Amino acid sequence: MIHSLFLINHSGDIFLEKHWKSVISRSVCDYFFEAKEKAAEPENVAPVLQTPHHYLITIYRGKLFFLSVVQTEAPPLFVIEFLHRVADIFQDYFGECSESVIKDNVVTVYELLEEMLDNGFPLATESNVLKEMIRPPTILRSVVNTLTGTWSNVGDTLPTGQLSNIPWRRAGVKYTNNEAYFDVIEEIDAIVDKSGTTVCAEIQGVIEACVRLTGMPDLTLSFMNPRLLDDVSFHPCVRFKRWESERALSFIPPDGNFTLMNYHVSSQNLVALPVYVKQSISFFDSGPCGRLDITVGPKQTMGKTVEALMVTIHMPKAVLSANLTATQGSYTYDLATKVLVWDIGKLNPQKLPNLKGSLSLQAGAPKPEDNPSLNIDLKIQQMAISGLKVSRLEMFGEKYKPFKGVKYLTKAGKFQVRT
């Protein structure tokens, strides 16, 4: 299975290596560097590379490459999933997953990696279990450590959760305030063509949970309209049989934050876009200039306000500058990256925001061949665009009454408008 891991930063330095079997020389990464050299952008490096003796499977997260070396016919998805899990754990432990943070916590990182994999087989990848064995650094503890000189991040308790048949939950959880919060977050991925017709649109939904409950609570979450959900994937804690028969989520939750389920809504009639965009970007044959005119308006918002509206345009290389006026918000044009960003903010249905003006092109440059695409960002609070609604949350197995809450949020995922 997984043989070694190398962490490589943006500029191509290997700053951490870990081997679970025999040591493999760093030079194996040269094949990766070669591929990186060829691909202009770091995100364009192919994730699976073949070398004469090894396979290199890479992910790119937070400007870092996690490069794993595999020697046998291992499932690449398995490796990629695991690498993402490693990155998630770093994020969870240190608040971010960056080179400096990893270097600052190198002993913890090393211990974590040791616990996560044994002989290339995943061992403990649940943050709940890991935190029992290796304590995450906290400000308070580092202060205490500095003062007393006792410095420890390895827990002296043993991972009891690993012995039970619900490995995701640690034992003996105690809270004075018992609470369970669920966030239903939906992202819209859509492509709209020149004429305003939706080419494709789908919703990626996720239910993030934050559960702090004492003991061993057994929860059941049910929906008003579960029929929406025909394509789902669950956290291992969810009992699949109950879902099949009752369309309700029944589970003993992990302690703390976790992703309860992911779902996917793709049937066209259910996906309504919250905004429409009227745009025209044209370049003249006659001279080195062009025109731009964009208006954004609300479409399906169910009475909620569209916030944090932002339009990003990757302009053709020949565009030198933009001289525009925005009726609302402000715009910036980055000369180096050729990215035009129009930050609109809240969408006011009475007075539609508009961005209009001229673009100047490099003198002598031919009329650009490629049409820029518009990328839309937005947020709508208290609404799930698919219409999904939680009806109730019940708790069994414990006597106390927890605080419960559900929040909804709709965001733009990869929402693009072609011109």
Add this chain to the structure above:
Amino acid sequence: MTDSKYFTTTKKGEIFELKAELNSDKKEKKKEAVKKVIASMTVGKDVSALFPDVVNCMQTDNLELKKLVYLYLMNYAKSQPDMAIMAVNTFVKDCEDPNPLIRALAVRTMGCIRVDKITEYLCEPLRKCLKDEDPYVRKTAAVCVAKLHDINAQLVEDQGFLDTLKDLISDSNPMVVANAVAALSEIAESHPNSNLLDLNPQTINKLLTALNECTEWGQIFILDCLANYTPRDDRESQSICERVTPRLSHANSAVVLSAVKVLMKFMEMLPKDLDYYGTLLKKLAPPLVTLLSAEPELQYVALRNINLIVQRRPEILKHEMKVFFVKYNDPIYVKLEKLDIMIRLASQANIAQVLAELKEYATEVDVDFVRKAVRAIGRCAIKVEQSAERCVSTLLDLIQTKVNYVVQEAIVVIKDIFRKYPNKYESVIATLCENLDSLDEPEARAAMIWIVGEYAERIDNADELLESFLEGFHDESTQVQLQLLTAIVKLFLKKPTETQELVQQVLSLATQDSDNPDLRDRGYIYWRLLSTDPVAAKEVVLAEKPLISEETDLIEPTLLEELICHIGTLASVYHKPPSAFVEGSRGVQHKRLPGSAGSGESVESPDPGAAATETPPAVIPSQGDLLGDLLNLDLTPTTTTGPPPPTTSGMQMGAMDLLSGGLDSLLGGDIGGNPAMGAAFGAAPATMPASFNAPGSGGLDDLFDLGGGVGMPMGALNPPKAVWLPAMKAKGLEISGVFVRRAGVIQMEMTLTNKAMSVMTDFAIQFNRNSFGLAPAGPLQILTPLSPNQSIEPLNNLQVAVKNNIDVFYFSCQYPISMLFVEDGKMERQVFLATWKDIPNDNESQFQIKDCHLNSDAASNKLQSSNIFTIAKRTVEGQDMLYQSMKLTNGIWVLAELRVQAGNPNYTVSSVALAIGPIINQNGFENGFTNQAL
């Protein structure tokens, strides 16, 4: 406080300081020191010197300290095997600790110490742990067996650990089962035939039960293992499928894909009319779609697999076209894969949408992607007949953009469209021809030439177009050359009157001026074809071509079946069977899909033996005939150099005239051939020695006499003659010979022996055109200059033809290059210096001459006798540098630097030539020397 402080102490006494701290009495200080050691180790510093001190800290109750020491041990035990033994005792003790977690930790760490010496000490504790009452210990021990196997496989087998591991598959705890399966799978990979994972319905049942309760990673191991099982019948198959389907909803995409693999495989066994079969098909689509909303790396692997699934069962995703539409911020590797799948899914129902998308992609920025998009449009046209017209017009639109690479791609695919739908879209040829000049890629040029040749009768100026390509014939790539040759032959067959010169030109370019055997062969075939039977030529060259198939890039079915069994693995990403790339795949078994029961449709591939017997019998002409043919061809063009005779009966006459000369001699050769061959072994060969010297060989001053150093009888200096043409090959004529240089004249000395029964007369000799322009100085017989054929490596290869009354014989021999050095090869000092500097470095080559026991002066004398002249001599640090010049018969100067070190028998030579550096190879120099040595 952060760990970075551990990196700041890089002073010299660091190791020393740490040593002191490690031996401190204070527990905290000790721990702190171990941490510093670990931190140094992590960043690759060598702290192995501290081994004994760190191991001393191992005996502790402090769990953290224990873990840290274990970490250290795992890293350095290998480099300090003797020291590592010190740790064994502690491990053995820890394996009996009352706390199961400490037992597990110990057994886990033990396996990571990759030292042969201590493995035997670990067997007893491991055996105990495999039977431990606590599942956590058992599961850890299972993995440890795999580790131990990696270090010492024999030991594991001898100790019976494999059997214990097999027993663990029936363990009551799902985690233990999963780990046992994982360990066995890994071990099985190095023993493909060991039948370690002997699956039967009972174990399958155990695995399925464990599947529901173990961790996500365990599920992957179990599913991958299940996929190797072949169910007995369709009912068992269905029940396994039913129990695996819930895994499709797992959050871990690797679990999902492994489940898809099991289902894809077992589905083969289900009868297609079964309701459940349909249900299963429907259930497979959503999880596959969901995989595409994950991170790009996951998407990539998923897409590669979907590509396989779609080829095997297109019905699963036929309604999901839209999820494969490309977003502009997808990484390029995802974009290209999506495009591939879009084409596979394209059908009449969705083609309009697909085409609109593809057209959109063709205007993007990324060149690779745009190219593939344009190509995809062509593939759609070929796949969905109804859309062909729309595709063609889309392609024409794209050609109008005049973006260079778009135009080229479009032309390449339009060629394919013509081949799929002949006589339908030829109206667009005019537009294509407009872009002729902008084509600079071989593939596009070849495609365009093909189109011109194929539709020559409809293109008025086809001959002009093709002629324009012919100008730079030798600079074109092989692909274009071949295509041009074929196209002109087609043109000739269609319009024989105006294009005779053109076809002659291309045939002689292809056969005589090209180094490429493919091109030459094709040229000869056309030439022969045209000369013998133009009607047949027309039938062959202008034959109706088979229509190209719908999808040319489908994976071959048996390979696809094998790959389906490997869904989710590296094989599925590369689309190659594991045996093709897995390192040291010791006879990896080829997996097959099970045959489907009930439906009676067999998916077994046909017996490989059956295919092998159908190889068509190959007709290979005897070599003698072939040589004769080629030679005749060489001779013919000279007979047709005059204006071609008026062609009255169209092309047939023209073609005959063109090559008629060759036919007579061909006949002669064939008739004369066989009897002579038979006679070659005749009992009493009438030997007729015909030794001769080439005219002009008056002087007999031996070149080697000038060398002076070695006085030898003159006769002995003659290099022995080598047999150039054995009698077997030449109908009884044997030729042996040698090249020498005498008094400034290159001589070829030949002995001709008649080993046949009959008398030979009418001898003639002819050389093929060669690099140094060697030709017989005087005729042996009446000769016409042999037309140039081709140059063959090595450069000093000479092709000779000797003719007598029986036949023409053809052979080649190599002459020593030193023979070509002329007597006036001494360069002026100043000129030498200037020239040496002027010659670019690329022209330089270096080599060594071994075992030459001469001092520099003797060497220089000897070389001079071979016309290698020493211009200057310099002595630097005990090395003599000789600067030498020589001139070849064709006027090329070669300059050389010879380095001679006293006592070292090896000389280093750097040589540079004014025009052709590397040709003056080792041979030239060695000949100079070896000739002397004789």
